[in-house]
Amino acid sequence: MSDLNINNVVPRSELEKRWAKCRRFLPEAAPEAGGLLCFSRLQIYYLSGSFVNGAIWLPLEGEPVLFVRKSYDRAKIESSIKTIVPFKSFKDLPPLAKEAGRPLSKILGAETAGLTWQLGEMLTSRLSEYKFVPGDNVLAMARAVKSEWELEIMREVGERHNSALVDVLPEVIEPGMTELEISKYTWNVFFEYGHEGNMRMQTFGSEIFLGHVSAGDSGNYPSSFDGPLGLRGVHPVSPYMGSAAKIWEKGSPLAVDAGFVMEGYHTDKTQVYWSGPKNSIPKEVLDAQLFCQDMQTLAAENLKPGAIVSDVYEIVLAEAEKRGFSEGFMGLGDNKVSFIGHGIGLTVDGFPPIARRFDIPIEKGMVFALEPKHGIPGIGMVGVENTFEITETGSRCITGNNFDIICIDK
Structure with a gap:
């Protein structure tokens, strides 16, 4: 040997x-x-x-x-x-x-x-x-508290994750493709960038395969996954990736919520695309997207050493209520979830979730995925998800810094 x-x-x-x-x-x-x-x-x-x-x-x-x-x-x-x-x-x-x-x-x-x-x-x-x-x-x-050795891996994962979804995938997908076709292109790009393929969940009975590819109203389709973004999936027994029967149509959103893993460590990111020029995006969609980006910024600003995890959740929920976005925030109907993010590392659903009753002090070295999303009836779901490292002075995003909707007009 x-x-x-x-x-x-x-x-x-x-x-x-x-x-x-x-x-x-x-x-x-x-x-x-x-x-x-x-x-x-x-x-x-x-x-x-x-x-x-x-x-x-x-x-x-x-x-x-x-x-x-x-x-x-x-x-x-x-x-x-x-x-x-x-x-x-x-x-x-x-x-x-x-x-x-x-x-x-x-x-x-x-x-x-x-x-x-x-x-x-x-x-x-x-x-x-x-x-x-x-x-x-x-x-x-x-x-939950990562070492510098772990963080170095996750920073590299985040950089590749961002480049795959922001720089490369928009060049190879287009309206008229099915969700399943887009899933296959996403896999191809991810593997080219070093994705290892085998992602893991900590929660007993939970599974993951690539993530969610949701075109249009699939974003609000009933989901058995503990997350706000709905999806049709490949089949009832395999409710992952996307459906071969659902086409990404002109003038609609596409949400790709897909994890990336290398050397066992994950980052999480959601990128929203729009099939058409930016001036074709309805005001309702743009407002919801900007709201989610603001909520990500608000949460990130409060993720700092010494802060309490549950307090960050309450701050964001209060702001959503104040701005009139409570309905549809973090999911519509049964898809609504009671968290705005989660720890991440060797599993996607790492500890702790950013939710009520998790009165845990945040420490330098923790890593969180923030995922404020908003469901719009009849249209789909928009929003963001990115992975943030806790530093001595606050948090910093390791999955890119451009959070806008990417328009694909082909």
């Missing part, structure tokens, strides 16, 4: 920072626990640098133990963790951890979202002498 060359591995120094962040938040979120036990491949990757099948034990002190079902050889290549051991059953974990010199604590902070009910029952039956407490908030908070 020594002739294999794996590029872009997570540096040991980066892993150590991640362990330290988890240990920082553990006493607050799970004070009884003596460490974290994680099972989902994404959390295993976050803590080990290898996307393998198994579990990882992070004690409050000392080196973690990476337990691997498959593939042990891959984990040895990709991860700099010093103790990597193969296992077959959950009942093997306690003796293996003890043998490694990092025994499991009697009370474990468990990644409960990483197990199905079936596997959870199997785990508790195999380790009946241990008590499990939820440790998910520890991981959510740790991942």
Whole structure:
């Protein structure tokens, strides 16, 4: 196996920072626990640098133990963790951890979202002498605060994301195409720019594939996705991308809400296009678009270290009410959502959402996707979405700075 060359591995120094962040938040979120036990491949990757099948034990002190079902050889290549051991059953974990010199604590902070009910029952039956407490908030908070290593990746992702949607896609799409045709062109452009294809959602049962391509009234079509932009999708069983039966007609909006991922890290961006010259855009549409851009600016100005996430949400909602845009803001009817943005990183739907009851202080290194959108009956949806990095002094957009509707008059 020594002739294999794996590029872009997570540096040991980066892993150590991640362990330290988890240990920082553990006493607050799970004070009884003596460490974290994680099972989902994404959390295993976050803590080990290898996307393998198994579990990882992070004690409050000392080196973690990476337990691997498959593939042990891959984990040895990709991860700099010093103790990597193969296992077959959950009942093997306690003796293996003890043998490694990092025994499991009697009370474990468990990644409960990483197990199905079936596997959870199997785990508790195999380790009946241990008590499990939820440790998910520890991981959510740790991942919310990005390191400089992570931010460098996300800045590059954002730059490519913006160029693909703003510079290149307008050159290859035109009115008369179906949503599905536009989806295919979007994929082609994204892949040319380095998109890895496999985007991830954190919420159990949520899926994503490219994103939403919504022409005209598709923007208000009933959506099962937890976001304001409606879409018809490819098929009822695959409600993603766009429909082969829906044509982007002259004199209508096209909203492309599509994520971009490289080296596991995502940015989120929505670009609205108009089929025709700028002077053909109705005042109602322009007003709604400018309102959404103003709301993005308002939220971005309030996203700064020390501010409270839920306060940012309330500020924007109050302004929408004051300006008379509450109806249709963040979706029409059942499509309306109760947030204006969300954290983002290794998953699209990162922690925390910008919503009520998330009374969490904003920190330097957090990254948020702001997505103020507005549904217009009979026309569709307009608005913006961009990804913002929290700096020492405020926030800055990493997915471009031109937020206007792009007109395509072919």
